[in-house]
Amino acid sequence: MESLTSYRAYFAYRDDKGQTVDQDMSWPLDTYKIIQEYDVPSAMKEFKDKFPKHRLIGLAGTEDLSPGYITQLMSLQGHKSYVK
Secondary structure (H helix, E strand, O other): OOOOEEEEEEEOOEOOOOOEOOOOOOOOOOOEEEEEEOOHHHHHHHHHHHOOOOOEEEEEEOOOOOHHHHHHHHHHOOOOOOOO
């Protein structure tokens, strides 16, 4: 069985209409969101589903973040974490 991978999903600070998005969030959630999926295409789709107003710039790994910090960030952004 495949395991979930955590990704940093970096987004543009302006949406398609030029309005700022999530600039009221504290760092780093004003720059990226944590997405957990099985592969990159699924992570891209999940980001679009969870954050439809955001424009995805790119994905990066989270190997430098502890599982506890990933869980904390996901809690702050309002989504369930699957990190154990």
